[in-house]
Amino acid sequence: MDYDAWFAAQDDPSERYPLTDVVYYSKSGGLLEVQHNMDALRQRSAAEWKQLFESRWMRTSWPYGSGVWGKKEWICPNIDDANIVSMFEGGSNLFWAERLGREIGVDELWIKMCGNSHTGSFKDLGMTVLVSVVKQMISDGKPIRAVACASTGDTSAALAAYGAAASIPTIVFLPKGKVSVAQLVQPVAHGALVLALDTDFDGCMKIVREVTASPDSGIYLANSLNSLRIEGQKTVGIEIVQQFDWEVPDWIIIPGGNLGNTSALGKGMLMLYELGLISKLPRIVCAQAERANPLYRAYQNGWRYEPIAAQSTAASAIQIGDPVSVNRAIGTLKRFNGIVEQASEQELADAAARADRTGAYACPHTGVALAALAKLVDRGEIKKSDRVVVISTAHGLKFSRFKVDYHEGKLAGAVGTYANPPIELPATVDAVRRAIE
Ligand SMILES: Cc1ncc(COP(=O)(O)O)c(C=O)c1O
Structure with missing residues (x-):
């Protein structure tokens, strides 16, 4: 029995498409899921899978040294190794944040640093799979001229980098003025066509969906409604378990x-x-910014979901009012006895700053997750002895403006509780001594 994977409709698993078809929705308009031939995967025992994954972990052999492609059989088994576009993503550090955990009140706080990756966020995990499948499609003769995405910054950075590595043209749709400078410059540097639109992320998403809707456009859609991305991103949980x-x-x-x-x-x-x-199974907590919290509202409201207009938040990469994967996420949270928590601007900024003071360097989204953790500990939902992993989704260096503004007391919606601005002095030993004392 061979390893195999295909797209299947969520409401009718018999409706199937090859992963190399240009198709994003089922006949009923729902999202497609990637399904695997689980019987074939079951031919190897759990112990054999563990041994295989361990033997490949962080090595240089192509393509298995990648944290994603080290699990190729579980991700995208049919692709030719020659068409894989990888920069050995994944394998990011999972570290014991001992001091921060102690301050928050949990003995075992671990942070999975997904931002320590090629383009500085977890988006690399999914993009390596999507761009590899596109390369396979092009080598099979499919007329694809470019790959496109709407983005709050990190998706476009990853798409542009992987597209550039594979010589596949990329087009990114960004909400003008709503992504950080570091995020904007990444697709610019990789030679993507960068379209800064006078709208928010949800507005960009609508337009990219239309531009890519017809297969005749030759422009392939790279947003995470395309389940190829999910296949790569699912390795984050697998890695955490392997690392433990x-x-x-x-x-x-x-x-x-x-x-x-x-x-x-x-x-x-x-x-x-x-x-x-x-x-x-672990329990999963999804943490949202209070100013962009449609899932939190649904959770509070018996899982009844309504899109909202997201307000401006320092956690700009999650400033989304109508998430495309909302139904999938609700299914996940129900299955994992999940919780949705939210963080205000003050809470997320202080949580990131507090983490930084213990040696982490947290992006605002990680701040949202850390603020949610503190609330759940305070409520007694998470116990002191629980082992908790916070997924840090991007590198803090991508969000320098957020940090500078916080420490200069200029961050919108928050005061700098832990602000530590530089002290400007005349260049004299006396002035320096006085400052030190
Ligand atoms: C840094 C960062 N954190 C979190 C997220 C949230 O991920 P998702 O959009 O899949 O919920 C994103 C992407 O949107 C991101 O770029």
């Missing part, structure tokens, strides 16, 4: 915007569970 020697943490907290990542985390964990590599 195949033990499952009690909680995983993840910031949520378009909600592909929350769904992907759940998908990877379920695969581990179904193939017998783990025997329990």
